[in-house]
Amino acid sequence: MWLQFKxxxxxxxxxxxxxxxxxxxxxxxxxxxxxxTVDDRDREWIKEWCR
Incomplete structure (x- = not known):
């Protein structure tokens, strides 16, 4: 699987x-x-990838 986000x-x-x-x-x-569904335990989606 290849994933690109923003x-x-x-x-x-x-x-x-x-x-x-x-x-x-x-x-x-x-x-x-x-x-x-992702586990954001390291807050990568909120802090880094969603900027």
Whole structure:
């Protein structure tokens, strides 16, 4: 899985924080969507990645 968040490549730093990941493929002509749950124990999402 490759993840970019607000223009930052967080892929290699992201793996330890991933708790749940769901992918929903849309019907023909509809967009796919994902739902993720992350553990922000080190506050990376709030402090660093969400700036």
């Amino acid at each position: 223009g930052k490549d967080v892929n290699k730093d992201f793996a330890p924080y991933l708790m749940n990941f769901n992918n929903n493929e849309g019907y023909s002509g509809q967009a796919d969507d994902i739902t993720m």
